[in-house]
Amino acid sequence: xxxxxxxxxxxxxxxxxxxxxxxxxxxxxxxxxxxxxxxxxxxxxxxxxxxxxxxxxxxxxxxxxxxxxxxxxxxxxxxxxxxxxxxxxxxxxxxxxxxxxxxxxxxxxxxxxxxxxxxxxxxxxxxxxxxxxxxxxxxxxxxxxxxxxxxxxxxxxxxxxxxxxxxxxxxxxxxxxxxxxxxxx
Numbered sequence: 682x683x684x685x686x687x688x689x690x691x692x693x694x695x696x697x698x699x700x701x702x703x704x705x706x707x708x709x710x711x712x713x714x715x716x717x718x719x720x721x722x723x724x725x726x727x728x729x730x731x732x733x734x735x736x737x738x739x740x741x742x743x744x745x746x747x748x749x750x751x752x753x754x755x756x757x758x759x760x761x762x763x764x765x766x767x768x769x770x771x772x773x774x775x776x777x778x779x780x781x782x783x784x785x786x787x788x789x790x791x792x793x794x795x796x797x798x799x800x801x802x803x804x805x806x807x808x809x810x811x812x813x814x815x816x817x818x819x820x821x822x823x824x825x826x827x828x829x830x831x832x833x834x835x836x837x838x839x840x841x842x843x844x845x846x847x848x849x850x851x852x853x854x855x856x857x858x859x860x861x862x863x864x865x866x
Contacts, residue, residue, distance in 0.1 A: 716758075716759065716862070717758075717759045717860070717861050717862035717864050718756045718757055718758050718759055718771075718860075718861055718864060719756070719757050719759060719769065719771060719789070719791065719858055719859065719860045719861065720754055720755075720756050720826065720858065720859050720861060721754070721755050721756075721757070721826070721830070721856055721857070721858045722749055722750075722752060722753070722754045722825040722826050722856050722857045722858075723738075723752050723753045723754075723755075723855065723856040724752065724822075724825070724854050724855060724856050724857070725750075725751045725752040727752075727853075727854070727855055727856065728751075728752040728753050730848055731777070734779065734844060734846055734848065735779045735780070736777050736778065736779045736844055737777070737778050737779065738753060738755070738775055738776070738777055739775070739776050739778065740755060740773065740774075740775060741773065741774045741775065741776050741785060741787060742772065742773045742774055742787055743758060743772055743773040744756060744757050744758070744772075744773030744774055744775060745773075746775070750824075750825075752825075755775055757771040757772065757773045757774070757789055758771060758772050758773055759771055759860065759862055760772050762862075766792070766794055767792070767793035767794045768790055768791065768792050768793070768794070769790070769791040769793075769860060770788070770789075770790055771788065771789040771790070771791075772787075772788060773787065773788075774786050774787025774788065774789070774800065774801075775787075776804070777840075777843075777844075779844050781805070782804075782805045782843050782844055782845075783804040783805050783843075784802065784803075784804040784805065784806065784839060784840070784843050785802070785803050785804050786800040786801070786802055786814065787800060787801050788800060788801045790811075791817070791858070791860070793817070796816055796817045796818070797813045797815065797816060797817065797833075798813070798814055798815040798816075798817065798830060798858070799811050799812060799813045799814060800812070800814055802814075802839065804843065805843050806839055806842070806843055809839075812833075812835050812836070812839075813833050813835060813836075814830075814832070814833060814835070814836040815830035815831060815832060815833060815836065815855060816830075816831045816833060816852075817829070817830065817858075818831060820857055821854075822857060825856070825857035826856070826857025826858050826859045827857070827858065827859040827860075828857065828858050828859070829854055829856075829857055830854070830855045830856050830857065830858055831851075831852050831853060831854055831855065832849055832850070832851055832852065832853050832854075832855050833851060834851035836849070836855075837849040837850050837851050837853065
């Protein structure tokens with residue numbers, strides 16, 4: 682029941698942004714291209730942890746990053762969406778580097794049907810391919826974003842092993858996201 686309410690709320694949110702529209706065409710024909718971007722704000726406590734561990738985030742392949750309040754904001758261009766699968770596709774990404782250790786995350790997909798965010802993952806851990814990084818939930822800090830991003834076990838394990846820390850756990854809040862489909866990137 683809670684999952685259905687969350688999906689309903691997210692669809693309503695994205696409908697309000699104009700990203701999801703009511704359509705009568707078959708799902709396969711409902712793939713659209715869009716402009717705009719999704720803003721991701723790293724939770725301030727996570728940003729402090731990352732900076733304290735000597736991990737440096739940097740935008741890659743067309744993404745943008747800048748200081749935001751007491752943390753970091755990254756923006757990823759929206760390249761399209763699929764109505765039938767409730768999926769928003771992005772280009773660009775983010776690298777996390779400490780010394781010779783790095784993780785690159787790019788081409789994010791927000792999958793509202795599964796309440797997951799995935800990306801192509803590579804770096805010191807090798808070329809992993811597409812992996813689920815975050816689960817999506819209601820935001821508890823709307824000033825940072827419309828939805829909360831919580832680490833999956835896969836993402837937490839990759840961060841811990843790559844950077845030699847034990848600071849990340851599955852279910853921890855990593856940050857917040859807000860799709861902005863008709864905004865200038």
